[in-house]
Amino acid sequence: MKLKSKDFDIVVNGVRCPCCMTDDLEIWNLGFVNAKWIIWGVLKKNPLTKIVTDGQTYDSKLHTFKEMNYKTAWKILEIEVEQI
DSSP states (O other): OEEEOSSOEEETTSOOOTTTOOOOOOOOOOEEEEEEEEEEEEETTOTTOEEEEEEEEEEEEEEEOOOOOHHHHEEEEEEEEEEO
């Protein structure tokens, strides 16, 4: 999984905690505030299906995604985020 923004570019075979810099993480949820995003991925259970979605949140509203174990659910997952 890749996370990209103006502030970071992280690949999750090593996503790192921005506070303690550990890379031993299990990501279960994603959320954004005042941001736009594009998500592209392929699920492990159906590698022939590609999933693409985008969105935007503003006015300090938090948008979260379905809780799941992202390491076990996704074969490929790329997320681009831009703060607005």
